[in-house]
Amino acid sequence: MVKFGIEFVPRESYWKIMYYAIQAERDGFDNLWITDHFNNRNVYVTLTTAAVYTNKITFGPGVTNPYMVNPVFTAQAVATLNELAPGRVVLGIGAGDKTTLDSVGVEMQKPLTAIREAINIVEKLINGETVAYEGKVFKTAGAKFLFKPKGKIPIYVGAQGPKMLALAGKIGDGVLINACHPKDVEYAVSCVREGVKEAGKKYDEVDVTAYTSFSVHEDIKKANKAAVPVVAFIAAGSPHQILERHGIDVEKAEGIKEALKVNDWGKAFGGVTPEMISAFSVCGTPDMCIERIAELLKSGISQFVVGSPISANVRKGIDLISERIIPHFKE
Amino acid sequence: MKDLTLRNMIEAVAIDKRELLSEKLADLILSTKNDGKMPVELANSILYYWQRNLLLAEQGLTTLVEAAALLEPEKTTTILTELNLPEIAERVKQTSIRAEE
Numbered sequence: 001m002v003k004f005g006i007e008f009v010p011r012e013s014y015w016k017i018m019y020y021a022i023q024a025e026r027d028g029f030d031n032l033w034i035t036d037h038f039n040n041r042n043v044y045v046t047l048t049t050a051a052v053y054t055n056k057i058t059f060g061p062g063v064t065n066p067y068m069v070n071p072v073f074t075a076q077a078v079a080t081l082n083e084l085a086p087g088r089v090v091l092g093i094g095a096g097d098k099t100t101l102d103s104v105g106v107e108m109q110k111p112l113t114a115i116r117e118a119i120n121i122v123e124k125l126i127n128g129e130t131v132a133y134e135g136k137v138f139k140t141a142g143a144k145f146l147f148k149p150k151g152k153i154p155i156y157v158g159a160q161g162p163k164m165l166a167l168a169g170k171i172g173d174g175v176l177i178n179a180c181h182p183k184d185v186e187y188a189v190s191c192v193r194e195g196v197k198e199a200g201k202k203y204d205e206v207d208v209t210a211y212t213s214f215s216v217h218e219d220i221k222k223a224n225k226a227a228v229p230v231v232a233f234i235a236a237g238s239p240h241q242i243l244e245r246h247g248i249d250v251e252k253a254e255g256i257k258e259a260l261k262v263n264d265w266g267k268a269f270g271g272v273t274p275e276m277i278s279a280f281s282v283c284g285t286p287d288m289c290i291e292r293i294a295e296l297l298k299s300g301i302s303q304f305v306v307g308s309p310i311s312a313n314v315r316k317g318i319d320l321i322s323e324r325i326i327p328h329f330k331e
Numbered sequence: 332m333k334d335l336t337l338r339n340m341i342e343a344v345a346i347d348k349r350e351l352l353s354e355k356l357a358d359l360i361l362s363t364k365n366d367g368k369m370p371v372e373l374a375n376s377i378l379y380y381w382q383r384n385l386l387l388a389e390q391g392l393t394t395l396v397e398a399a400a401l402l403e404p405e406k407t408t409t410i411l412t413e414l415n416l417p418e419i420a421e422r423v424k425q426t427s428i429r430a431e432e
Contacts, residue, residue, distance in 0.1 A: 012366075013366045013367075013369065013374075014374075015366075015369065015374035015375075015377065015378060016361055016366065018378050019357070019361060019377070019378065019381060022378065022381050022382050023381075026384070053378055053382055313358060313362070314361065315354075315357060315358060315361055316358075
């Protein structure tokens with residue numbers, strides 16, 4: 001049965017995120033993902049608070065990256081969290097985004113190698129091993145925890161490109177696919193399947209997750225309005241081949257990009273087209289969202305993550321998803 | 332009336348009105364840009380009652396009114412007036428005026 005996850009961005013105060021986390025858990029969501037960006041509030045502080053305020057929901061960073069946060073620290077953080085909330089912790093890790101890394105002067109070197117090595121180090125440390133690691137990106141010289149980590153922590157790899165998707169399928173317990181449109185998800189899943197096959201695993205051993213920009217409202221105009229800012233940023237950052245795949249005018253996307261650079265929100269958001277909303281979000285009335293999720297499930301995903309903006313009114317949006325959408329797939 | 336605490340006033344709110352009041356106040360504080368004004372103790376109290384599904388009970392609803400009144404006094408007064416809770420609206424208004432003075 002498909003799992004439902006929900007993502008929150010700790011740009012919001014901790015108490016708002018915890019209000020929504022408690023609500024999401026009560027409303028039947030399976031997973032809680034907290035984003036990790038240096039310019040927002042700290043992901044592990046937020047997750048620790050979530051561990052205290054929730055009882056059964058699975059949670060983790062969605063996603064951290066090994067360039068900003070050394071894998072040794074990541075392993076320590078999730079192992080400690082797993083003591084607070086045994087069996088409820090997962091780790092989402094990806095290569096990060098270049099713009100953010102550039103802004104703090106951190107180089108995104110060898111992303112495939114970095115992710116492979118980082119996961120290797122994290123797994124060994126969580127297993128209580130002493131790690132002397134001579135990687136191409138990361139090195140440790142006999143690192144070992146002075147406490148004994150307990151339990152298994154599933155590792156999800158955030159991936160977009162074909163090679164990272166295949167690697168995710170190969171070495172991950174789960175894959176977080178940043179895509180919303182069936183065409184993109186279907187392609188991504190085919191790459192994941194290659195990695196799974198190469199590793200000699202069964203496909204259903206991997207929790208293949210569509211991590212989407214989501215906006216639901218009974219009023220389609222309100223759903224669209226809430227989706228527009230998020231879609232503007234995604235369209236502006238998408239490679240031309242992705243835009244063309246969805247029949248999106250590249251010049252329009254470039255126009256949005258330029259407007260965003262100078263904080264001209266009116267022009268940027270005004271440039272978002274229905275094609276962009278369709279390509280880069282799951283957006284609409286509950287019935288429309290159900291239709292899109294059903295299409296995505298056909299590709300072979302096992303978790304659907306409701307990401308920002310969720311709804312014009314997040315509290316009502318969570319209830320709407322719980323009352324109208326989740327039951328359609330779980331009952 | 333002057334001697335009544337906010338909690339006493341909220342105790343008198345009809346059960347069938349509490350859900351709507353609670354939802355409107357929750358929406359108000361969750362959407363406010365003044366979240367920096369929220370005292371940590373009050374935020375934690377709200378989460379305590381929310382976690383136990385007690386935001387409709389007197390204690391929980393009182394924390395919501397207190398928070399809404401601190402963060403968005405005018406909008407809180409409007410909500411209370413619309414829900415025909417004039418005594419509580421007046422209390423919030425007076426408290427807000429005293430805080431400004």
